[in-house]
Amino acid sequence: MTLDEALAGRLRGLARAPGPLLVAGDLDGTLAPIVPRPEDARVPPATLAALERLAGAARVAVVTGRDLATARALAPVPGLEFVASHGHESSFESSLLPAPDPALAGRLEALTRSVASRFEGTALRIERKARSVAFHYRADPALAEPLRAALADLPAGVRLQAGRLVIEALPAGAGKDIALAALVERFRPRSILALGDDLTDVAMLEAARALEAEGAHGLALAVAGGAETPPEVVSAADAVVEQGQVGELLAYLAELVMGPPSP
Numbered sequence: 001m002t003l004d005e006a007l008a009g010r011l012r013g014l015a016r017a018p019g020p021l022l023v024a025g026d027l028d029g030t031l032a033p034i035v036p037r038p039e040d041a042r043v044p045p046a047t048l049a050a051l052e053r054l055a056g057a058a059r060v061a062v063v064t065g066r067d068l069a070t071a072r073a074l075a076p077v078p079g080l081e082f083v084a085s086h087g088h089e090s091s092f093e094s095s096l097l098p099a100p101d102p103a104l105a106g107r108l109e110a111l112t113r114s115v116a117s118r119f120e121g122t123a124l125r126i127e128r129k130a131r132s133v134a135f136h137y138r139a140d141p142a143l144a145e146p147l148r149a150a151l152a153d154l155p156a157g158v159r160l161q162a163g164r165l166v167i168e169a170l171p172a173g174a175g176k177d178i179a180l181a182a183l184v185e186r187f188r189p190r191s192i193l194a195l196g197d198d199l200t201d202v203a204m205l206e207a208a209r210a211l212e213a214e215g216a217h218g219l220a221l222a223v224a225g226g227a228e229t230p231p232e233v234v235s236a237a238d239a240v241v242e243q244g245q246v247g248e249l250l251a252y253l254a255e256l257v258m259g260p261p262s263p
């Protein structure tokens with residue numbers, strides 16, 4: 001096992017805490033390694049297997065900025081729940097999550113076309129999602145400044161969410177703290193593991209830790225991706241784990257709550 005003893009001890013504490021247990025994990029950079037092109041992202045098979053085992057004893061949710069269809073395709077595990085599009089889509093009904101606004105989709109598309117024409121011929125990658133648009137500048141970090149300038153004047157009802165070499169334009173409202181609140185309201189967990197790697201996840205990690213104050217057992221883990229890891233994510237978490245250890249961590253937790261896998 002490559003998990004350090006302090007982290008393993010925290011996971012044992014979580015497994016011993018009263019259930020039900022909720023495991024809420026971000027997708028890109030957390031369950032799946034970051035790759036140069038978002039369309040090439042994959043959750044490693046061992047991580048998918050661990051999620052499937054864990055879903056036999058806990059509520060397991062993917063909380064992501066990807067849209068719902070893409071998230072389901074990336075994590076095709078029976079029994080998984082999803083809060084996608086930064087809280088604008090989900091696999092279950094929740095009055096806490098905002099309803100779609102068709103007028104906003106038109107305004108977002110107009111913004112996208114204007115950015116696309118300004119950055120034609122550059123390495124900017126534009127990812128259109130069900131409810132939002134992500135502008136990736138991973139291939140040329142120097143595009144960050146001109147991109148921010150191009151996005152300075154936003155249509156009404158649209159907000160920006162910065163991430164690791166990406167800026168996303170999405171409907172205002174929601175966010176991953178609301179996503180976690182919707183999961184808590186729906187599944188009433190008494191212990192929670194939250195995992196995230198990026199600025200979008202900070203609110204979810206803080207919300208998981210805040211549940212301690214309400215009598216639940218919360219464990220918030222920052223998933224490190226080298227020098228890119230935002231310090232805000234580390235300070236919002238109880239402990240840090242390398243992205244390459246996430247599958248092992250989930251398998252260990254599954255074993256703690258389910259017993260060893262059958263041969």
Ligand SMILES: [Mg+2]
Pocket residue numbers: 026027028029030196197198
């Ligand atoms: Mg992420």
